[in-house]
Amino acid sequence: MPGIDACLHEAMSLPGARGAAIVDWTSGLALGTAGESPNGDYEATAAETAELARAAAEFTAFAPAPVPGRPAARGGRDGHSVHGATGPAGGGGPTDSGDPDKGPPVEDLIVTTRTGYHIVSFVDTTFDSSVFLHLWLDRDRGNLALARLRLRQLAERLVLE
Template sequence: MPGVDHCLQEAMTIPGAVGASIVDYTTGFPVATTGAAPNEDHEAAAAGTAEVVQAANSRSLFVSAVPHDLLEDLIITTAGGYHLLRLVQTEFDSRLVLYVWLDRVRGNLAVARRTMQRLADELVAQR
């Protein structure tokens, strides 16, 4: 899938990007990966990403006050970095999430979020 490969190459150009992947969050399967992964295990990172997205999507606590509002992204902050999860929104029932692991010192959270939004939109446009 050239679109997926290009998306991940672009994700790795985000300042501070350590690793990136596209995950099917219904199965926890990594569709594609690049760079490093937490604990050097892309499969475990993908499974963890899927669990977080499923939990956020299924809890009424995270429901918006706006009817039919969709979850866009999630950010997990650690002492050393950020884990950014951007859901890929499509006309049909999409199950993909773009995941980027960002070094906290070298990265810029706002720039990363805007770039990930653009990449997710471009990925959908290529399908």
């Protein structure tokens, strides 16, 4: 079970990794960073990726429709139900209690640019989860599929204290 530093070190060992961060998506603050930052400013990058993560986790366009017989959580910005997530208004994060029936509405995000990939992988924690891993991957040297799978594994093993 790696902590923040070990998790970032493992993420940076992936082929083509240029930068990695663990970010609190509620505050937009980086809990830890490694490697480069796409815009040269780790805190600005953390705040910008947190906005993206919040939008994906809160807006109903990205969340699956509620399943009949399964309660839907509230908290989307527009006041509509978002299955398995509550936004800042609800106090929770993009994931729920770890129950497979209450999983995250969004597992991860991939943003493709002309020179790289940005992968955001939500971390499920024992407390109100509001943390994600962000990996910046070089498009020519990186393996997107491998990075996505390894980042998901890191997110599952990450220990936050």
